[in-house]
Amino acid sequence: MLGLMMGKPLLISSILKHGAEIYGQQEIVSRAVEGDLHRYSYEEAHKRAQRLANTLGRFGIERGDRIATLAWNGYRHFEIYYAVSGFGAVCHTLNPRLHPSQIAYILNHAEDKYLFIDLTFMPLIEAMAGQLESLRGIVVMTDHAHMPESKIPGLLCYEELLANASDQFDWPEFDENSASSLCYTSGTTGHPKGVLYSHRSTLLHSMAIALPGIMNFSEKAAVLPVVPMFHVNAWGIPYATPFTGTKLVNPGPKLDGDSLWELMETEGVTASAGVPTIWLDLLRAMRERGRAPANLEFVVIGGSATPKSMVKDFEKDFGVEVRQGWGMTETSPVGTINVVKQSHLDLPDDERHEIQIKQGRKLFGVDLKIVDENGSALPHDGQAQGELKISGPWVCSAYFKAESGEDQGNRHDEEGWFSTGDVATIDPEGYVQITDRVKDMIKSGGEWISSIDLENAATGHPDVMMAAVIGVHHHKWDERPLLLIVPKADATPDQDAVRDYLAGQVAKWWLPDDIIFVESLPLGATGKILKNRLREEYKDHLSDGNESVSHSS
């Protein structure tokens, strides 16, 4: 319609351009792979992204071409994010924690034209030599002095490329619904599937997470994403920082609690984001030092359920607020966040923590519903459990290459709802609580047991560091829960003590049939417990007469 306000398209290049123009001197600090701490401004980052965009032109890259990265959270990775998408190509972040054969499969599936890698991943890429069919070149993200000797011919040096390119580049304008980046799911429950983000979806998502009351991005904030830029764009943080003028602190490859503590302390980090397994070690480092990093106000925890003990440890022992987030690769990722409501502030600690272990309320723009097995909507009464469905401007509508007829197990319906595969309740205030993934629920004697609830109860025991509950075949009840525990260092919990502890919190028939103490649990590429693997390993465990609990009462 004539006169309708259309305006300019929402493009990723505009984020960094705005950051350079308005918050030009704000810092990006990164622990570099070469070991030193790198520090520069948004203005400099923008200039270097322009140099890289000119380099992509010289490579003959065209709109829509995929450019892959295998890299930690660092300043060069940040530049690639903006240069590739800003140029009109697609930034495909590869997860280096996947098996080399999976990485090779994904790279070929995406038909990546160039690959940018951190020095750390040279051995990984050498192990895949000969399998990377679509690649025209590999760029090592380092300077001349650090270029490695390699059996791979023709490696390019990132800093040399930039030094030889102009920093004058006009970001092109195109449709905001064009593809900007590509990420494959973690592969926790099956083969990784490709999710293609657009400029529009990325911009809207980053605006939504940056808001005050969500992640509070501003010139006063300093944010350290522990969540990797190689999986779901570090939850959108590298996109939300420049336009809000937020200081960005990149941890590079050092993700242990001591390194994170030191970096947070010296850089005045106010907020951080990561999966629960990361925080276990930061909490240890905090205990050893007797305090949290001086400016740390809150941590965002997501990727898997946050145990209540973790909320307590952060808040009561160290005065750091916990904000739990829920999301998926397919949802950019953030769908819900749990920020304590004003009216909940005065609740007794335990009652408030019960609310905080819920996955939170939907972000502006997102819609949620829970449905029964027939697809009928269930009430939001905090009791009814059903599969969670989500829709919104940053929820993907199909998997990558679905248009070519490739079936990747599409979970989108015609009305725009995406089936998450998570089972949840939604209460009248809008709080979502994930009770389990559909595949992890335990069906015992026709009734459901939530593995997340049992794990949560177990990690409350003072001797327990990590817990995983899986359903194991049972001759009478079909499935029964088996609990695996990684004890805290120097703790020697025994089965009876843990079982007595659980008995006070869950129904008797939920009690695990056996409890096994292990040194570690298998973690997937994004730090989640690989329950598939545990189910395979322990599938016959209860047929060996290890059961100790009856189903009655």
Ligand SMILES: Nc1ncnc2c1ncn2[C@@H]1O[C@H](COP(=O)(O)OP(=O)(O)OP(=O)(O)O)[C@@H](O)[C@H]1O
């Ligand atoms: N705060 C949270 N609490 C509980 N579960 C969560 C939370 N955040 C994310 N999850 C789980 O992580 C899932 C999304 O994970 P992601 O997209 O990284 O890949 P994946 O589902 O693990 O991999 P794949 O789809 O390949 O099996 C959600 O569906 C949910 O089960």
